[in-house]
Amino acid sequence: AQSVTQPDIHITVSEGASLELRCNYSYGATPYLFWYVQSPGQGLQLLLKYFSGDTLVQGIKGFEAEFKRSQSSFNLRKPSVHWSDAAEYFCAVGPSGGSYIPTFGRGTSLIVHP
Amino acid sequence: AAGVIQSPRHLIKEKRETATLKCYPIPRHDTVYWYQQGPGQDPQFLISFYEKMQSDKGSIPDRFSAQQFSDYHSELNMSSLELGDSALYFCASSFTGDGNEAFFGQGTRLTVV
Numbered sequence: 001a002q003s004v005t006q007p008d009i010h011i012t013v014s015e016g017a018s019l020e021l022r023c024n025y026s027y028g029a030t031p032y033l034f035w036y037v038q039s040p041g042q043g044l045q046l047l048l049k050y051f052s053g054d055t056l057v058q059g060i061k062g063f064e065a066e067f068k069r070s071q072s073s074f075n076l077r078k079p080s081v082h083w084s085d086a087a088e089y090f091c092a093v094g095p096s097g098g099s100y101i102p103t104f105g106r107g108t109s110l111i112v113h114p
Numbered sequence: 115a116a117g118v119i120q121s122p123r124h125l126i127k128e129k130r131e132t133a134t135l136k137c138y139p140i141p142r143h144d145t146v147y148w149y150q151q152g153p154g155q156d157p158q159f160l161i162s163f164y165e166k167m168q169s170d171k172g173s174i175p176d177r178f179s180a181q182q183f184s185d186y187h188s189e190l191n192m193s194s195l196e197l198g199d200s201a202l203y204f205c206a207s208s209f210t211g212d213g214n215e216a217f218f219g220q221g222t223r224l225t226v227v
Contacts, residue, residue, distance in 0.1 A: 036218070043204065043220035044157070090156060094216075101147065101170055102206075102216055104156040 002027040002093045004105035012111040013081050021076040021108050023065075023091030032094040033074040034102060035065055039087045047089075050074060061085070086112040116140050118219035120205050126225045127195050135190040135222045139207030145169070146188040147216060148180060149204040157204055163188060164210075195226045 003026045013019055025031060032051050036044040048059025055067040065076045074091060088109050092102040119138040127133050139146050145164045149157040150173075159172035163182035174180070177195075182188040192199060202223050206216040 041223070044206075044218040046215070046217070049215060101159050101162060101172070103159070106156045 002031060002103050004091050004093050004103055006089075006091055006105035006108050008108045009106070010109045010111060012113060014113045015083050016080050019076075019078045019081045019085070019110070021089050021091075021110070023074045023076065023105060024072050025074060025091075025093045026072065027093055030069070033065075033067060034092040034094070035059065035063070035074075035076045036090045036092060036104075037061075037087050038090065038107075044090065047076070081110075081112055083112045083114060086110055118205055118207050118217055120203075120219035120222050122222060123220065124223050124225075126227060128227055129195055129197060131195050131226075133192045133195060133224060135192070135203050135205075135224070137188045137190070137205030137207075137219060139186055139188070139205070140209075140217055143186070143207035143209045143217075145208045145210065146182055146186070147206040147208075148174075148188070148190050149206065151202040151204060151221070152198075153201070155201075160190070192224075197226050200224060200226045 005024045034049045035047040038044050047063050048057050050057050050067045058064050063078050067074050088107045090107045091105040094102045121136045147162040148160040151157040160174040161180050162170045166182045177193050180190045202221045204218050204221045206218045208216045
């Protein structure tokens with residue numbers, strides 16, 4: 001069974017600082033990997049995804065993530081955080097074949113200080 | 115671009131009542147998923163449908179049922195509501211021809227009082 005671990009429940013950064021949110025997955029084959037962002041009371045918005053190919057993927061809002069097979073990781077990064085980035089971030093994994101059901105991590109809450 | 119539409123956005127019900135949540139997937143999407151997100155929790159998969167047939171089942175209580183109709187919209191029916199059913203319910207849809215990327219609706223916030 002696939003699973004996702006987001007080890008950080010909360011991350012606090014200052015506006016303009018760089019950001020890295022950690023995500024580790026467990027899956028027998030090469031998975032599909034996703035990062036979603038959720039603002040309070042809102043739905044899940046896809047930031048970026050990895051299916052195959054280049055292991056560094058670019059997403060919306062200036063985010064990027066790097067797939068590292070050897071570390072089973074898919075960390076999300078942003079070079080300079082804006083106050084509007086404060087939200088809940090979910091990493092998700094989906095199987096690369098057959099029935100596709102995204103499994104979510106527990107989320108990391110990003111707090112941005114002015 | 116069209117997105118996944120969920121209705122209602124907010125719903126307040128009393129214990130032991132029933133509730134019906136609706137989901138309208140993106141046109142031409144053939145798969146619908148339902149998720150439940152409790153307060154401070156990650157979204158938990160409930161059930162999915164592919165081409166109007168149930169395809170997978172997750173942690174959906176027996177009090178809940180769902181179906182997908184001929185126009186591909188889906189409904190989640192919840193009976194004998196409990197306080198613990200209070201949550202944000204997400205619907206997502208995908209198209210198998212597009213790598214199965216799931217697009218999520220904004221959710222229905224159900225409050226059971």
